[in-house]
Amino acid sequence: MDELLRLDGNAAAGVLGEVFSFEATTAEYACGGCGRAGTLGGAVVYEVREMGVIVRCPGCDNALIRLAHNRNRHVVDLRGTTSFTTG
Structure with a gap:
């Protein structure tokens, strides 16, 4: 399916920057599925x-x-995270 592209989390910087007033790729998340914590840039x-x-x-x-x-x-929609914290 060529309409679906798998990318590094940093690829979302532009579109996330249109929504959030901070550098979203450095924001930390906790996954609601497995509890893993990390930065959006690593997602x-x-x-x-x-x-x-x-x-x-x-x-x-x-x-x-x-x-x-x-x-x-x-x-x-941020329902997949249990927390979302700016960097």
Whole structure:
């Protein structure tokens, strides 16, 4: 499926920068699936062209962040994290 691209977590810096006022790739998360902690830059990103990104835990593949583009707005879902802390 060439519309789905697996990328390093740092690849989401641009789109996350449109939503958050801090450098999101240095933000720390705790995964709601396996409890793993890390920075978003070390997570796995799946980019669906023209739709948004999914940031996944590299330990269990749980969706940490879902970010969609909808009519010139961003919709952010952080339910996959138990905590999200700025760096």
